[in-house]
Amino acid sequence: MRAALAGVLVAAGLAGISSPAAAATCDTKMIFEVGGHLDPDANVYDRTNATLPPGVGFTKIHYSASIAPYPGDPVSLDDSVAEGIATLDRAVRAFHATCPGSRITISGYSQGAIVAGDVLHALSGSGDIPDDLINGVLYGDPRRTGVNGGPGGIATNLPTVVPGITMKGPRGFGGLRVKEICNQNDGICHSENPITNLLGFANGVAGYFLGDHAYDIDPDAVTGSGDVVIAQLPRVPYGPPLPLPIPTPYELFNGDHRRATDAVAGYRAAIGPVLPPAVRDRLHEFPWLPVS
Template identity: 35%
Template structure:
């Protein structure tokens, strides 16, 4: 009997040891701490209804309204950005390329128009609305890429958003941006982004007038001149394209103290050069600004 019990105990010990060895081998030799995980990060699912690209247009001052239809804007039938968005809508079906125009209160209150929204308020509304579109679209369609284009105040808005995205502080990843076109950008700086067309010697009005905010505020209340964008366009530097007509005081303002009052008034008064980007042959040799942007956008979409 004693020998029998001894044999049973010995058999149990062997089984326990063998089980431990098997467990050790399965956790140490086969899938040790340096072994790669069995399930890697998966590519986000792109629903079938999502477009490949969304083209977002940001109109300039007086060319949009908060309640406007982003797919068929009618707030200003003469809006410059319509000469870009309409050809793209005609060229691509909506399920392939979504063309969306920023609806915001595009105003620039001066001292004689108290019932209008100030530049600061209008700009912030535009930024908030455009960023909300980027966020919601990226959440729904994570593999959709974006092209941004803006004119005048819309260029400031698109440029500010590109600045944040390029510096890794934006609302969507930089790799989802195919390109940005800024036409008559009020915060333009030479060497920041890629210049298109004939060169200009000046800078954006916000850069030119930033040291003179005390002069600007009595003429255009609530229009803070913020100077250049800190950090430029970061990782988007090679994907941001800058278009400025020579002598357009919005993007080609002199960088000096002289005639500050005249330059401040130029922000809200009629600017013949600023209103002719669709026809001005002196901006980009051989074409016009809107034609160039349409062809550039088509190249990005097709590519």
């Protein structure tokens, strides 16, 4: 059955058609998968999709997966995420309408984790689908909430500077079981406050370019909820943050475009000398620290 039947179920749900024949062959669990930047068809899940056990299906969510003004991207992050949210929400609701007793796993990677996490946030406590039927698995989530005051995702750390790349801060999941998986060097989901730990922030930028934003993605194997930070040797040597109660730039400057722009330009200039040369030359590909 797998994705082919999932497509039939989704199409039936979107058309408002109840299909008893399809319902009789429902998977016991459906995994909804959202890829990251430049992965509009969630190909990052292909390896594990090929080995899913009987009774577990998957549905890939197609969307633009774009972050303009990233070079060559036609669609802004905000519009791309909104497109993904709408598509994922329709697909999940259609499947639940056809297979109301089946469990649902919503998973996203990177930009796809924004999409998946925002849908999980909206579904939590809504009553539209019972919370005990839903779980989430997010990899490299830019909106990941920091634990015990530790670093969260970059969208909770830096303020909005570029139109169309809105930093929306953290969000919760209520009673839903959601597992956040994040590499320690991945500056997308583990972004140190640059005011209190500039070298730690630089390490996250370096890690993003040097492979630490990659994950062993297998949402069917993940259980429970909570936050997992995978320890790694740093790319840029750094220590603990200054023991000062200084808020993040997001908390200080978001909504004040001039101060936000000046602050982000200052962080970009300050980390340049400590980054590996290959990373320094690619900062124009890091849209959260715009070069101009």
